[in-house]
Amino acid sequence: MITSITTLPPEECHPVPDAGLGALATERGNLPLESVDVTAAVSGLSAGVEVVQGFRNPHDVALEATYVFPLPDRAAVTAFRMEADGRVIEGVLKERGQARADYDQAISQGKRAAIAEEDRPDVFTMRVGNIVPGERVTVHLTLNQPLPYEDGAATFRFPLVVAPRYIPGTPLDGDRAGDGWASDTDAVPDASRVTPPVLLPGFPNPVRLSLAVSVDPAGLELREARSSLHVVQEEGTVIRLQPGERLDRDFILRLAFDASTSLALAPDGDDEGEGTFTLTVVPEPAPAGAGAKDVVLVLDRSGSMTGWKMVAARRAAARIVDTLTSGDRFAVLSFDTVVEYPEGLGEGLSEASDRNRYRAVEHLARLEARGGTEMLSPLERAAALLADSAGDRVLVLVTDGQVGNEDQILERTGAALAGVRVHTVGIDRAVNAGFLGRLAGLGGGRCELVESEDRLDEAMEHIHRRIGAPLVTDLSLKADGLDLVTETVSHVGSIYSGVPLTVLGRYRGAAAGALTVRGLGADGSPWERRVTASVVDNPAVRAIWARARLRALEDRYAAGDRSLEAEIVETSLRYGVLCRFTAFVAIDTQVVAEGGPGHRVIQPVELPSGWESPVAAAPMMLTSMAFGNAAPSPPPPMGPPGMAPPGAAPKFAASPAVGGISQEAAAGGFDDRARMLPRPVPAGAPPRGGAPQARPQDPPREQLAEELKRLRAAASLPAAERLRLLEDLGSRLAALAVYLGGHAELAALARELQAGGDVDTLWRRAEEVLESLAGSAKRRPFWKR
Template sequence: MVNCCGLITANKDPVPLKSIEVELEVRDHVATVVSTLNYENKEDKPLEAVFVFPLPGDAAVCHFSAQIGQTQIVAEVKEKQKAREEYDDALSSGQQAFLLEESEQSPDIFSLSVGSLPPGESASIRLDYVTELAVQADDGLRFCLPAVLNPRYQPLGSGGSGGVQVTSVPASLVPYSLSFSARVSSPRPISKVESSCSLDPLQYLNSEQTQATIKLAAGHKFDRDVELLIYYKDAHQPTAVVEAGQASAELGSLMGDPVVMVSLYPEFPQSVMSSVASCGEFVFLLDRSGSMDCPINNSKQQETRISSARDTLLLLLKSLPMGCYFNIYSFGSSYEHIFPKSVEYSQQTMEEALKKVGEMGANLGGTEILSPLQHIYSQSCIPSQPRQLFVFTDGEVGNTKQVLDLVKKNSGSHRCFSFGIGEGSSSALINGLAKEGGGHAQFITGTDRMQPKVMQSLRFALQPAVVDISVTWDLPKGVSVTVLSPPITALFQGQRSLIYAQLTGQSPKAAEGCVTVKYSLAGHPSQNQLRFSLKPAEDTGSTVHRLGARTLIRSLEMEERERRGQPDGGLKEKVVQLSVQSGVSSSFTAFIAVNKADGEAIQGPLVRRNIPIAWMGVPPMKGGRRSCVLDL
């Protein structure tokens, strides 16, 4: 069980993290986030501070630097073991060092080690990342800055937590403050910006209302997620952004060539959409681990995650088409099912299921999600009833990559729709389940937007599966394309699909390119096409390149895991090379910064301090245990 007593120094002083400043820049549907963490060592001994924190699972960390007094150190990306050795060597020789690394278990958890901070010294650490913004059911783009860290459950027999131990405290006692501001720009007018937190009024920067700024109202306690919902007019227009390569990078390399990001919103023929399927096998998998008894968020309404998950599932059950098949599994340290195998949906079976779901509580122990998934995949599919898997969880698992690998392995037999329940649910797990399972992800953090999200996922599940998807490019002579994104495996009406591609060669001025997505839907061949200018956009920096690199890195990492124990063709080396070249984090690399200006060794032992983070209180587990790897 995680120790829920706050960490204090021997003198009962606050821990050394003093404040967090976050600046968000949103360009259309891509966000750049600059976070500054300010530390101060008030102890009389040199200090090593460790802070574990989450980022969006698909974020690309692309800058890490530290300011100590007048000295600034910019970190480099290096192979992870080399970075750790360099960090340890620096500390042993009395130098200040900073190490930022991704968890080996889940790509949305990072640990930051602030090493050898002398007594009375302050340090300011800057971390930049870029990420895509997910489209909500009401067409809003969602940005979330997580604040609530929930303990990750490590499955029994997995050989330890595989991460840094961190002490947690009640959210009300977090001793550091947050300032947050955002700038939004888009080719289309900005309709509004909403938040679960109090905001100052939206300030438009031009008459076209295509640029605006927003910030948190004064007095915000960083005790709950900061969620922004951004709405544009004509949000479903397909777009393409070409970003120029870096002048300092080698031509022909990923960072030296232009990269295009294509955003497609497929429009299906109305004749096909009018014949939406009323069949399918719907398998629901409900998390009943002890953590699901926690509040869904940190508001005064003490609704629990399990009650929200039950409400979401009950709404889905009442909305299924007659004649389909369904079953409901629930899991914790063990798993249960309502029916031995999927049954036909009727008034009688629905009422039986509704009654049993209404009685379900968060009383099954830990979060062992692999076993029920393996059992579900072992069941034979019902002919002419395509399987649709719906997963409801707060995402507190420590073996995220293992779970996603299993879902991808079985993606040919089903589609997976995931629901992250409550603030702090793992974006890497929830988004990854949907991505690898060809489905759609939703986050339920309150009751206000639950119904449209649930019904959107059900509409997607009832759409016929799109097959024979292909992407073709028509580019000027002398320009070739290398697609960085994995093949598209799922298309839904109104859901965005992003494609990143490297463009090699010289194109004439005013040249155009064209990308065409062809597919078959319910036996009807169809296509969507987008023409775009090859002229690079202005002022995009390297955002598109880094997101493209991150996409390719994730694909290579998964392929390396699939081939583990077999010749992998140097996949790990390719990931390390791409990570170092692009400056984007990976599971095989880390950011390392060493202040070599300090020549004098620090006297005395180095005291390790784990920085406490907000924790919403998890009841003791039955039949399981808790690790101390934490997430927001």
């Protein structure tokens, strides 16, 4: 049947001023989130922050509002409270499953409740339930964060929007983990939790934003303060956003002052006789010249890189190629759903001659954004290219990092990249900083974030120095009069030009003593610095250490070591810092909504600044404009053939209509724009030297099972080839043993395989050890408990 649709005359259609396509206005508004207020106090190289989110129910039934939002990836969330109707309810940190059960029970009983959960190091979910009609509820989050310091400047970065992420993999059956637009997949099993719906361009300012930062140099000379992208106004020592700014980009404040070498001790202030230390060592300027190196450059040219990001990425990649010398070797990989190489250079490492560098730059200049962000394959290929390198091995990734399968990337590439210095260049105004920072931390590399083309030149100056060799390697710590808790000490790493070394950890006993840092200089000569301790009264030091410790444990969990869950939960609860296995929950005692909420709304988020409209180059489909209590059903794939990998989840398919906003399904040119990483060395486990060692942990069984599978597949090869494979396996297991804090059985096998001998005996020995360590029992994923 064909139904004729008559066009309404203009006098019967009164458009809403400034409303975007698909916007729905009512007399009482249409979105639950009214305001976000951020108040930060910077003191030296740390900041204390309070985030206040204001929710209002514009409907005539009780409401549950969900808001997916970002926080700085290194921030420690230490307190949570809810305020409504003159009542203040303090949040309690609990194991995540218990917190959810308590929240769900309170909601079903008609009580006000709120819960805050971490889904990624920089992505969190807030749920506020049983907001009665017309009521306003505010939730307060308290956090502490360290400020990265490089090349004479500290950076306070506060993210304001969760950018859409590319979701690879095959959709899973069963219950969804969340209510986002993406289906959960085998590669991203919690995709529906990190993909909130996106507001259409042109929608009037839906959220009132205020942000103020007070700056106390804490005895250091502040030379300059600069803010990027946002319009700010200064009032003495306070820097504020001008009214009217949107939640569509990161806020960045750079503070230029001279840091100094120091050892700060912060006692806990109780009778336990323990405390936290922060060691900072500022390096001398780098000497001229650098040794030969092998460099693999991996460039993201996927759809989310459209516009200024692609221009900046091409420039950044070309600048890196131009810095190489004739003694270096290099390769360039560009990727979306496929991986491509410069014509004439092939897929291996090439000599960095003038001709080859010209070919690479010419290839880079022709790249345009397209397709999906299939990042795993190019990283695996890059690791394979560097596997046989005997010299300095460097991988540089240029991307916005907007992927959802961080855990998968971590598990699949961790061992292969363990001996490679990975540097990341994140280009976006809402960059996935947590992912890129953790990836760079794998081999002591650096992460540079570029939020505009204006920042590119400055950022690339930093990256060029980092691609060179470290100033000091093989670092270790020696305590003098200070009793360190060795398993709590963070990875010592290496020292690079312009980047202070920072080591965190716990101590027992008196707050006095000194630490000596020892290592080898670039020329192989001994290097040493002794730093005397001073006592500070700063509770943020403990929280920042605890957050770093939890991140290291969570990365190892993501890499396959499932035995760490109990330790992660215990650490989180003991030190009162939120992590992925715990949650803050606040529950009122009053019953205000019999029968629970009548509406459940997920707050749409802004399209990040600089991202092109999803409807600019493609047709659009609109879903029904209605609220619903049921979770949205997985949307159908959209877009022209070839844009998505076979079996992949839709990247920006029909989002559920939420909060009165009809979300779009983009095709064609918006491919992946709306849609956890090689392991860092664990606390106290440097590659060589005498630094404190972490206690041995169980190995990642999935990784060992893959090694065993690979070994058995090669059993029919000639003896010489099998011996070479065993030697390679030994090198990977040696790196894994170091990462695990000294796994005796793996370390012993690694030594045997690298020493050589009878190939059949070694082959049987390797199979036996790998088989005994590769078993695994599965538990329900923590995000679904």
